[in-house]
Amino acid sequence: MPLRNQPIRRKLMIMLLVTSGAVLAITCAAFIGYQYAAYRAAARHTVQTLGEIAASNSTAAIAFDNATDETEVLRALNAERRITAAAVYDANGVLFSHYPADAPASAFPPRPKRDGLRFDQGMLIDYQPIRQGGNTRLGTLYLRWDLVSLHREIALYALIAAGMTGFAMLLAYLLGRSLQRQISRPVQTLGQAALAVSEKRDYSVRAPKLGNDELGTLTDAFNHMLDQLTADIAERNAFGTKLQKQLSRLDLLHRITRAVGERQDLRSIFQVVIRHLEEQVPIDFGCICLYDPHEQILTVTSVGARSRETALELALTEKARVPVDRNGLSRCVRGELVYEPNIAASPYPFPGTLAKGGLCALVVAPLRAESRVFGVLVAARRQPESFSSGDCEFLRQLSEHVALAAHQAQLYDALQRAYDDLRHSQETVVQQERLRALGQMASGVAHDINNAISPIALYTESLLEREPGLSERARSYLTTIQTAIHDVARTVSRMREFYRPQEGQATLAKIDLDRVIRGVLELTQARWRDVPQERGAVIELRTDLAQPPPAIMGAENEIRDALTNLIFNAADAMSDGGTLTLRTKTVMRQMKPEAAAESPRPIRDVLLPEGSSAAVAEPPVEMVCLEVSDTGVGMDAETRRRCLEPFFTTKGERGTGMGLAMVYGMTQRHRAEVEIDSAPGQGTTVRLLFPAAPRSAEETGRQLALGLPVRPMRILIVDDDPLIIESLRETLRGDGHHVTAAEGGQAGIDAFEAARARGEPFELVITDLGMPYVDGRRVSAAIKTASPMTPVVLLTGWGQRLTAENQVPPHVDRVLNKPPRLKDLRAALGDLGRRA
């Protein structure tokens, strides 16, 4: 492992040992080197000195050729053991004497070499001249100093140095072990602290300070850094929490705004806002009040679900009224956000009221649209001073959003209403226009058809009356033609009923509606009560007639027909039974649609008379409302839109599609209005609104000049229902006929026979179909048997069905629906009368 990766303790130890070792090695090397050099210097000096002494002592011996003396001189050298050899050569370089004396001559250089000291092959060699004083050289002295001892010494020194080094290293190691802690321990503790901080993120860790050196300073700096870091982290966490809170508020604001944006009505907007506030912010009490600047009153509009109990306790439930006093509320309605950190001791009524409910902190935020405060948002908590500035800011922004949304919802609502009105108006206009066009077309078609069929009718009639020689077949065909023509004429006449704008200059008389209604109910009883009962269905009748009975100006027979049609329709709509309601009332109506906001909003048609759109701003006028309601199947929008059109029917073959068209024609002639409320499955209400009769108005006419004049006839009416008899009699008498009535079938036959016997035969017989004992079929058969030319009109509640199923009985000239329609009757009378 490289040194840089070693633990600091080991690193310090290694450094210490390496340094000590290096110092010791250098010291030892220097010492040994010095010793070596010193030894050599000393050796040189010694050899030089010894050489000089020996040389000096050898002069006489060599001069006087005394080898014995010389040997003795040399022997003295054995005092220095390191001199291993010595020799003396004479002036000619011949070996003269040597030491040790017993060594062979070959152990010495054969001749002396140049003078001087030199190291040679581990030895110190000295050649020294021998002379007496400064005189001629007598010879040469050779000395050999063996350096083996030097090497031995050096080796010994090295050994000692190694030993000392080892000991010193051991000592250094032991000392270093205890001393390096001074550095390694603070570093380790610092390192452990740093590790704890970095791994466990425990910023409360502090490194203990172990001294006042640089490491102490470092520890202080580290701890200080940790302090700062802790502070920074705390600050950052606080900031993060704040940011998180802000973000969650923004998110909440966003969610509320979205939730609000999905709603269009104020109440639902307010509810969703309060609910979010209660659940998400949260608050202990929340409500929204609308502000009435004229009365200086706040009306509680929405109270949160969780606040309801508190609201009950404080009498701040919805629709509660809170006066705006001179406290925070007045500031709030001027557009300021009001924050009361503690309302416990507030002297003012509104905060005081809230304080009674245990609420302490209060924020009231204005709802402002187009710089006008239209309401306030009230949020309260039980904890005093519990709204932070962030909360207040949030509520302020929220209130702005809510205000905007509420304002938009109001605008939307107004726009929707305007749009609906416009649409209704447009539909009305279109409908009127279409009906008018249809009417004109019907009128034209009727005129043309009438013209076209008139010659046919005339000639057919003429042929039948004036050509007695006709075969039975021809007579039969002509009769069929005539019947067909009558049918065409009847259809055409119905069409004319639908649109008959100025025809005949109808005279309007004052009519008692109560009487008409009761009459019609009697006449139609079979249809709305008896027939359903046959199927087991029950139609309950309710009448709600105004007292005193309102009077209108109108043509009674037309109104009666219209009402009859309406009751038939109601009965048809309630095939499984239900409630039929007839109602009259006097209402004050402006000529504009009612703007009631009811939920669910009913489909409503308001059909105004022509030219009445200009009267929108007119003051309300008194009108008499005749209303027929059923609880039947109702109509869908398309049906409702088209139901007034001629020939439009939902009854298939059974319907002519003329009923409501005729009602409409009637209202046109009476300057009345038709309103139809209907929705699928929710029943239908048809309202006829007639201008009320002026109270001072006199009855201007008894009759309406309607239809073609019919010549007076003697007519027999056979029916078991006295009311029908009565009505028919009155009607026909009104037309100038002579009417005799017979109650029951047999009575009718008898009356017919009696009249014939008197010579005053009846020119026409009207008989009911369904009668006890003797029914209409037998009556007509009897009459035809007695007088084939006498027309028989069969009255029946099943008229349409009979016709449809081709079940018109023989001997019957005409089947009329019950109650008989006057115009049908007239047509029949006119037709049958002419034929008779």
Added chain:
Amino acid sequence: MGPLRARIRATAVALLIAAGLLGGRPALAVPTAQQVEAVFLFYFSQFVDWPQGAFADERSPIVIGVLGADPFDGALDQAVAGERVNGRSIIVRRLKSIADATGCHILYISSSEAPQLPQILSALKGRNVLTVSDLGNFVQSGGMIRFVLIDEHVRLLINPAAAQAAGLKLSSKLLRAAAAGGPGGEG
């Protein structure tokens, strides 16, 4: 072999070369006792200190006198030729009588002068002259150094008292060399 022999051999070699050149047969000659003694006479100048008054000045030469018949046959002249001792040159003089001995520092008394020895020695009394001779009883007679031939080696017999009386200082090394392996006394 000492410088003496070397010197002697050098002399011999020179002679042999001369002989060779002259057509003689080359032969390695052993130096004679006379030749050795001649060299010894020269060496005495190195181991003896004369008093200040013995020389006229610093440069005055050392004079070796040969009294009587010269036994050295030129070897003494050859030994001192070109030599200087302590800055002084060396002169050899041959003397007929003791009267001619004035100015000598070393005086070799030849065997031929044996009869006049006592006169000679008495004549030299009080003078700073080193006396050397081969004569028997020379030392006992008051001479200073006598050559003695022992085992064919020339050895010295020295009378330090006589030298001291003559005002001469003999080197201890000379005395030790004379004593080592020496004759011990005159027989």
